[in-house]
Amino acid sequence: MNSNDLITNVSKNSNDTAALIWSVADDLVGAYKPHEYGLVILPMTVIKRFHDCLLPTHQAVLDTYKKVEKLAVKDGFLKKASGYQFYNTSPFTFKTLLADPENIVDNFKAYLNGFSDNVQDILARMDFDSQIKHMSEAGLLYQVISDFCTDRGDFSPEKISAVDMGYVFENLVRRFSESYNEEAGAHFTSRDIIYLMSDLLVAGDDYAFTGDGISKTVYDMTMGTSQMLTCMEERLKQMDADADVTVFGQEFNPFTFGIAKADMLIRGGDPNNMQFGDTLSDDKFSGYKFDYIISNPPFGIPWKREEKEVEAEFKKGTAGRFAPGLPAKGDGQLLFMLNGLAKLKDDGQMAIIQNGSSLFNGDAGSGPSEIRRYLIENDWLDAIVQLPNNAFYNTGIATYIWLVMKNKPVTHQGKVQLIDASNCASSRRKNIGLKNVDITKACRDLIVKAYGAYVDETYKGIEENGNAIIVKSKVMDSVDLGYNKIVVETPQFDENGNVMMKKNKLMVDTSKRDTENVPLAEDIDAYFEREVIPYNPHAWVDKSKTKVGYEIPFTRTFYEYKKIEPSGVIAARIEEHEKGLMAKLHELFGGE
Missing domain, CATH: 3.40.50.150 (Vaccinia Virus protein VP39)
Structure with missing residues (x-):
């Protein structure tokens, strides 16, 4: 599949799948507030994805587990049997869980406890235990598991690629964030x-x-x-x-x-x-x-x-x-x-x-x-x-x-x-x-x-x-992206127009203090003589206050000046518009 097909298809696939998953929220109404739906939906989607990945090697893992159960180190054997970096030693699957509604809570917990430690860590970070308790008390757990067990809820790698499943997750996270109004x-x-x-x-x-x-x-x-x-x-x-x-x-x-x-x-x-x-x-x-x-x-x-x-x-x-x-x-x-x-x-x-x-x-x-x-x-x-x-x-x-x-x-x-x-x-x-x-x-x-x-x-x-x-x-x-920001000082003058001194130093008129940005490639003194002295002959640069700055003038770099129409052309168009308006008014009021 080429890159454009992937770009186009991922949007449709992730939207459709995420919409299907999010429809589980219909069963959460009442027991959960809208901004809490993700607390159930996100972990359940992760669990079902793990489940569907492991399903083809489920029996092989169970057979291996019987052989290595008493060994101190068994992770390697079980990972090899599952074909992944994780595994589940529980005999339950989502379908067998549904076959025993009376014991759904205990069986589901047993199923989750069968996962390897790295999966347990993920579920613990999501604090999923508290959601199982909440769903159990609200009588929702069986229905939620059923919702994830439909044919359209097949999250196996053959049906949904790793990248596409990632976009399903991002779609869900985005909906979750929006429900928080973040x-x-x-x-x-x-x-x-x-x-x-x-x-x-x-x-x-x-x-x-x-x-x-x-x-x-x-x-x-x-x-x-x-x-x-x-x-x-x-x-x-x-x-x-x-x-x-x-x-x-x-x-x-x-x-x-x-x-x-x-x-x-x-x-x-x-x-x-x-x-x-x-x-x-x-x-x-x-x-x-x-x-x-x-x-x-x-x-x-x-x-x-x-x-x-x-x-x-x-x-x-x-x-x-x-x-x-x-x-x-x-x-x-x-x-x-x-x-x-x-x-x-x-x-x-x-x-x-x-x-x-x-x-x-x-x-x-x-x-x-x-x-x-x-x-x-x-x-x-x-x-x-x-x-x-x-x-x-x-x-x-x-x-x-x-x-x-x-x-x-x-x-x-x-x-x-x-x-x-x-x-x-x-x-x-x-x-x-x-x-x-x-x-x-x-x-x-x-x-x-x-x-x-x-x-x-x-x-x-x-x-x-x-x-x-x-x-x-x-x-x-x-x-050219840098500049020297210089501080331009002007002296105080007495009533006779003479500059004022204090301890042989010019007294600064802080009300007339100004700054100039001088391009970094340009000599400060040359810039000052050209741009400031002709307008303020008594001014000087306080070089102790000079600072270097950088900014990237993106908009200015690509700005294109659009020539304005000559005023005569604009005036003629306005006059023509006024004539047309007056003609319509005369027609409307019978030429009066």
Whole structure:
């Protein structure tokens, strides 16, 4: 199946399956409030997915268990029998559970207790025991298990791929979040955007296909249900069927973490690569370095909860992750940028999504400006791609992929490429939340082409539905993104117009204090003589207050001036309009 089919089909499959699962909520009405439905539905979906994966080898596991039951170490034998990194030694299946309604609670608990410890950990984090008790007391457990036991509720790998099941989970989590009426701080990332990020990472990696092919470690610091990781792995294996991809991720929501770990178990990876905890305050991958980092951290979300730990890490200086500076406490997205930088190998690359505030927020010397300065002066920022609006399920605002590279090719050094791909998308036939466009293969190829060329150019193409798409590229010298913010002082004057002195120093008139932003590539004194002295001959620069700032003028770079019509043409059109209006009035009132 090609990438466009996968992009299109996953939406339909995940929506249909998630709608079926969510219909279980009809049976929860009364016993649960709407925002509590996910407490049952998410764990039950995980359990049924495990169940359906294990069903073909169920008897083999039971037979093996009889042989090894008394052994001190039996995990290896049972995993081999199940064909997965997990197993269940209970004789029950969902169908046999339903055959004994009278004992459904005890039997279901016995079934869950048969799972291996790694599955028990997932269910414990989701606090599923308390939900079993709640459903039991409400007389709902038998019905809920029945709802998950229909033919349409078959979650076997043959029916639903790992990536598609991941999107089912994301769809459910999104519905769960919406029922809480949560802020859209966690933006679920669709397959088309992840494919674009993957292709951009590979396009910028001169060594991706050397030797025996792709062999990469990939890290997502805010992995959610781990869809960015599984999708990137899928994309790399489309490019190289023998690609060796090892993924790592961290997540602090117990439900989405449980889903991510479940997905890893089912796909046969190492579940220890999925870590639970808050990345900002409880880094589980300290000391690790990765080839690729791909992430869509929350933006517009305060980091007050992690304030103590983050500030302690900042005080470590270069021994910590946040040495360059701290952003305002209302938005922690640039902290994730710094975390990623700390975890990149010396030849590693990162694709990370940010909103517009990361481009320009913060004055010279502020935390955000210093973080940009750190990126740019180390020559690690390679490119920024503006995505089309409404590319995400739950936000329509402008978003950007920052491409960070620790070892830029010679032709990119000292430069930063800005790519405007806001008009490079294909309209969806049916929206998913706010998402009404897809970045299809034609769109993705055009964006990757622009990135690969790394020159000033406008690229035009046609997407799959026959509509025009356009990508604009502008390569800037890194130094042009910086400026010196200078403080201009003016002296006080007495009533005779003479400058006032105190201890042989000019007295400052603070009411006339001003600032100027001088391009970093320009000499401050020359700028001052040209731009300030002709208008304020007594002024001077207080060089002790000069600060370096960096911002990325994305909108200004791609602004196109549209010539205004001459006033005479506008006046003639107004006059013509007035004549037509008067004629209609005369006609209406009989020529009076």
